[in-house]
Amino acid sequence: MRDDEVKDDLLTALGQLPAVDVDDWRREHVRLGAQAELRRAGTRVSWLAAAYVRVVEPISVALISGSYLVWAVQRVLHFHGF
Amino acid sequence: MADDGQLVAGLRVGDPEAFDRAYARYRAPVFGFLLRLCQDRPLAEDLLQETWLRAARAARTLAPDSRLKPWLFRIAYNLFVSHRRWSALNLARLGTLRLLSPGEADHRTPYEAQATGDLQRRLEAALAELKDEHREVLLLVAVEGMEPQEAAEVLTVSAPALRQRLKRARDALAAALTEEERWAVGRT
Numbered sequence: 407m408r409d410d411e412v413k414d415d416l417l418t419a420l421g422q423l424p425a426v427d428v429d430d431w432r433r434e435h436v437r438l439g440a441q442a443e444l445r446r447a448g449t450r451v452s453w454l455a456a457a458y459v460r461v462v463e464p465i466s467v468a469l470i471s472g473s474y475l476v477w478a479v480q481r482v483l484h485f486h487g488f
Numbered sequence: 489m490a491d492d493g494q495l496v497a498g499l500r501v502g503d504p505e506a507f508d509r510a511y512a513r514y515r516a517p518v519f520g521f522l523l524r525l526c527q528d529r530p531l532a533e534d535l536l537q538e539t540w541l542r543a544a545r546a547a548r549t550l551a552p553d554s555r556l557k558p559w560l561f562r563i564a565y566n567l568f569v570s571h572r573r574w575s576a577l578n579l580a581r582l583g584t585l586r587l588l589s590p591g592e593a594d595h596r597t598p599y600e601a602q603a604t605g606d607l608q609r610r611l612e613a614a615l616a617e618l619k620d621e622h623r624e625v626l627l628l629v630a631v632e633g634m635e636p637q638e639a640a641e642v643l644t645v646s647a648p649a650l651r652q653r654l655k656r657a658r659d660a661l662a663a664a665l666t667e668e669e670r671w672a673v674g675r676t
């Protein structure tokens with residue numbers, strides 16, 4: 407048997423390893439916890455927080471940084487008499 | 489049965505039924521991946537729980553064209569990496585691993601069951617002896633049957649880098665088995 411055939415057989419054998427799972431109690435415990443989190447994530451407060459982090463904050467930072475940069479460049483140009 | 493695209497659409501609007509279907513489909517694969525990665529059942533159970541909590545939290549932010557399986561496995565993998573950073577894993581516990589589910593249906597003869605069981609235990613042990621970076625790629629590609637592109641997405645490496653890593657991992661696994669075990673693998 408060639409070496410690469412052995413390797414391919416190895417990968418196939420790995421694919422046949424038995425599935426493993428958690429016990430019934432934990433299965434349900436994890437599911438219920440995640441469902442509760444899913445509901446919480448859909449609330450108005452959570453949505454507003456996400457909107458703030460994803461939209462309001464980046465735009466505010468970009469605007470403030472941009473205007474500060476413009477102001478600083480203008481000051482330097484003014485200082486050198488341009 | 490809903491395909492992954494429909495599940496992603498459902499998750500994006502926070503549909504609990506879509507979440508349950510995704511959970512039913514990917515709970516065991518994600519748990520198997522975590523268990524074989526970290527070699528510690530209680531830890532794998534904790535990481536599984538955190539994986540699904542994070543998935544629930546981030547479900548509405550999924551892009552419409554997201555691929556569900558790599559997305560879930562990436563969450564699980566990132567949690568494992570975070571854990572590995574602050575905690576050295578005790579690989580000495582490998583000998584006490586019990587990965588086989590007790591309630592599985594089995595239609596093989598007792599001899600075949602014994603032979604396959606021994607081989608699978610040896611494969612599990614050989615897998616556990618590998619370096620993390622080798623084990624990760626084998627678990628995703630060979631055990632979970634992911635395409636190399638999907639596995640690369642989970643591990644955040646390029647596809648050529650993943651193929652290279654996969655080749656090294658296969659070589660390392662072959663080296664971890666005895667000649668007799670490699671022969672037995674070829675006969676299954």
